[in-house]
Amino acid sequence: MKNGQCPKCSSREVYSSLENGGIGDGYSAHVLDGDSMVPTRKWQTLLCATCGYYENYLLDEVKIAHIVEDPQKAGWKKIS
Numbered sequence: 001m002k003n004g005q006c007p008k009c010s011s012r013e014v015y016s017s018l019e020n021g022g023i024g025d026g027y028s029a030h031v032l033d034g035d036s037m038v039p040t041r042k043w044q045t046l047l048c049a050t051c052g053y054y055e056n057y058l059l060d061e062v063k064i065a066h067i068v069e070d071p072q073k074a075g076w077k078k079i080s
Ligand SMILES: [Zn+2]
Pocket: 006, 007, 008, 009, 010, 011, 048, 049, 050, 051, 052, 053
């Protein structure tokens, strides 16, 4: 998708939100952190204008680092 081609329909009509959001439930995305969901505006959406498929990328380095630091405490697990 980041190469400008849709992985579902192979179209090259792929658009990227510029910054601070894209497709979501509101002006924030919410990241699981232990017992709470912590809001962030740092994500980007890539959208295929042909089939409607989209992908979201979390760009919040602080929140990603927190998950990597102690995944279990944050409610995540690494896929091996
Ligand atoms: Zn597509």
